[in-house]
Amino acid sequence: MKILKIAFSFLLFINVGARAQDSLMLRKIYDEALVNGECYENLRYLCKQIGPRISGSANAQKSVDWGKSLMEKYGFDKVFLQECMVPNWVRGDKEVGKIINGKEIIDVPICALGMSPATPKEGIKAKVIEVKSLAELEQLGSKMVSGKIVFFNRPFDPRFIETGKAYSAAGDQRFAGPALAAKLGAVGVIVRSLTESIDDYPHTGTTRFIDGEPKVAAAAISTKAANKLSSLLKLKKFPEIEFYFKQNCELFPNVKSYNVVGEIIGSQKPNEFITVGGHLDSWDLAEGAHDDGTGVVQGLEVLRIYKALNMKPKHSIRAVMFMDEEIGGNGGAKYAELAMTNKEIHVAAIESDGGGFTPRGFTFQDISNDGLKYINENWKNLLSPYLIDKLVKGGSGSDVAHLQKLNTAVLIGFRPDSQRYFDIHHTPNDVFENVNERELELGAAAMTSLVYLIDTYGIQRK
Template identity: 75%
Template sequence: MKSFKLLVAVIFLFVLTVHSQDSLVLRKIYDEALVNGKSYENLKYLCKQIGPRLSGSPQAQKSVEWTKSLMESYGFDKVFLQECMVPHWVRGEKEVGKIINGKTSIDVPICALGMSPATPKGGITAQVIEVKSLNELEILGEAAIKGKIVFFNRPFDPRFIETGKAYGAAGDQRFAGPAVAAKLGAVGVIVRSLTESLDDYPHTGTTQFPEGSRKIPAAAISTNGANQLSALLKLKKSPTVQFYFKQNCKTLPDAKSYNVVGEITGSESPNEFITVGGHLDSWDLAEGAHDDGTGIVQSLEVLRIYKAMGMKPKHSIRAVMFMNEENGGRGGDKYAELALKNKEQHIAAIESDGGGFTPRGFTFQDVSTETINNINSNWKELLTPYLADRLSKGGSGSDIAPLAVFKEAVLIGYRVDSQRYFDIHHTPNDVFENVNKRELELGAAAMTALVYLIDQHGIK
């Protein structure tokens, strides 16, 4: 009995010692990020010197060259490019939108949805049919829709605490709505911007048309514009209320681009990888600061902190600047394809693509209840002093999603306070000035802390 109690005491002391060591390392990680962090200055360069980085654009190529050079200057063990062909869609001349109410014309802010075709040179004018869902549209059918402009006007559901869920619930009208409307004979589509905020900024974002299907021009309208159009439609309920819009976008042949990968090679298991990443491309309306410049510079910072602190990971750690998340996802697919081809083993991947706001924690995709309980039991207390301790089941990110082919890989989403994100997302407001330095660097530290814990102790 005495020997058993002694064994229990030794085990308890060992666990306590390891926990104490982890706590000290996490404190040093946060000190490095908050005192010597480079995330903010790197983000400023990305936003102000390079700017919008839509796939296939010269700015996207410039961002590839810059991030590769930056990684090399930090002295990472490996820095390399992964070639991938990406869509090359261009917006062209600024869009025009007008509500036509009898003899009155009211200008409203619109922007073309990514991958939409242009209107005819003179634009489109047609009667408007307002719907709240794809199901409502299909019930109306071709007889009611043919020759009309479909106006999708489903707002965010304010009851969701996590705004990403509201975005997901409203998003199908933008992702899939234009294709459904085209099938029913519509001549164009206007979609309410995906935000709860009431303002005059239209929110772009991609829409998808199945291969070989009919394509029609599709644009986002600002929430104030959507409310104005809806009010007039309810008031008149007649063909006298029409909508006019003109856009000049086009899709060019696919362009060559790259993922940019930096690596610190593991000392014990060099062929087992922990990936951190975000997407290097952005929409063309602004600087892509929160979406996803912050994720890019935070992922870079994880490896920089390791180097600055002289830490040698057991497993190889990669920072990946994924290309083409916004309108194709080709970079994420290519990364997983090459990982399989090279017979790599991926044990975890973390994506930062929710903005550079205050850290809240992490969500773990497709893990068991036992695993999430163990994660909380082992790590919640360590992360609590840094307010990054919400560790729960949930999604990860679209760029790392293809890594699900690795059965042992745990896919993780970095989560922040999301309340302001969709006020900025995909708008001209997504600029460097709207990122808070301290929030950004706290996020980089939180990601580094989790990478360290995974590297030292594993997850499953």
Template identity: 55%
Template structure:
């Protein structure tokens, strides 16, 4: 990078904040912590509606509820954006057993399993077969068809416990959940059992999306998750007896796509109405719990951003939208649809913030942006220090806002403390009682503060610096 560009970047990154900004952030946090609405919204979303799997009746109830609540805020615009989503139904509660046969005796050990989202059913009588354990696709390939055909493949790759970034640990083994059935079917397996993506040892199986990719329907095999405790039990028993069998039964079914909606509310900008800032989370959830952390928390925090701006007397310069995306969990249809419509309309989105990491204590943000914009953001770090928000780094922003990415937009993800997140992620214990009211409200205030700063100061257009350099 030459000296001229360095100077230009430094110039464009100057964003001197004032004591007024400090006072505004203080007012935002006070409003959220003493007069917040996010926890009450989450209470209704979780306890009165419940799990909100795409295409379900509850998902539609959540659309209607959040739209009505946004309308109560007196926003300039509130509307629904149509999006076609997949409809997968779990069916009856799944059954799972380890079956040991020795000297004419049969011992059955019940285990906790759940179907992975998108899986086929096992059939009315369930599926029973011998088990082969692997911890990676490489191990599976080494075994080959001779040792896999006709068996159930047990993927027992655990999340790496010594990684402080739990999302990194999750990413390190999530492929076995998504593509395990696809890979195992290549070698003639009849079913797949996957260790739950959870750092804690417990009895909760964790669901999540899986895919068959280009497999024809007659090659698709059922896939289920098993709790970490039961995964350990199965592994220990396999060491002693590799002839044991596993039985599981699931009655899930995939239907045709159905119509659903993104829910959108807007405060129109007073000076630059054609520049858009987006804040959002995903309205759908898995069906085992009520989706309070994933992603009810992000939904209500995003709604709260617009309420806090209004309650704090802030009149945005730019248009600020809350977008409650549908179908993040098993298709990302809502995020893609929003970006598609925005592009078709030629809308200039300059900033997008997503909350999809649970309602825990906020630690900061990760940013997908240019160096010039990151330099500007660094100028604001001290504003957040009184609230113990210190994490400002480049990194992943969020799945639903990802399709908006271009050279100029700043994408950001709220980063709460993640150490407990995967205890609840996609499991039946992801319920309202697992969310702390104060932590949730701190997250909402933190998001609002960042949106306020980007609205006030805008973003740096890095291509301008390139043009001046050239």
């Protein structure tokens, strides 16, 4: 019995010592990020010197060159590009939208949805039919829909505490609504912007059409204009309400682009990888600051902090700047394809694509209950002083999600506070000035801390 007590005391002593060492290391990580962090200045360059980076554009290629050059400057062990083909959709001249209420013409803010075709050169004018869901549209059928402009007007549900859930709940009207309306004979589609904010900023985003099936011009309308149109349609004495819009977008053949990858080689398991990153492409309406310049520079900062603190990881750690998340997802797919081809083992992958706001924690996809229990029992206390201890099951991100095919990685979503993200997301307001430096650096430190814990102790998937 005495021997068992001594053994237990010895193990407890080792465990306490390890926790003290971990606590000290996390403190060093945060000190480096908050005192010497380079996220903010890197983001400033990406936003102000390069700007919007829609897939297939000249600016997207400039951002690839910038990312590769910066990684080489930081002296990462490996820096390389992964070639992928991406869509080349161009918005063209600014869109025009008008509510026509008899003799009254009301100009309203709209913007074309990504991958939408153009209207005819003269634009489209037709009566409007308002729906709140795809099911409602299907129920109306082609007899009611044919020849009309379909107006999808389902707002965000304010009861969701995490706004990403409201985005998901409202999102099908943008993703799939235009294709369904086209099948039913609609001549055009306008979609309420996916935000709870009531303002005059239309939110772009991709819509999906199936090759060989009907396509129709589709645009987002600002929430304030959507409310105005809806209120006019409800007034029975004005049955002549029509909508006019004109957009000039065009889809060109796919072009070559690249993921940008920087790597610190693991000292013990060089062919086992922990990946961090975000997507380099952005929409064309603004600078792509929160979506997803912040994720790109935070992933980069993880490796920079490792270098600055002379940390020697057991596993290889990669920062990946994914290309084409917004329109086609081809960068994430290519990364997973090459990982399979090269027989790489991916232990974990963390995606930052929720903006550069105050970090709250992480969501874990494809993890066992025992694995999540271990994380909360052993890491929660280490992370709680930094207010990043919300460690729950959930989705990861659309780029790293492709790694599910490998069946080895725990996929992780970095979760900052979500309350302001969809006010800015996919709008002209997504600019550098709307990113807070301290919040951005806190996020980079949070991601680095989790990478350190995963590298040190591993992570249990299934």
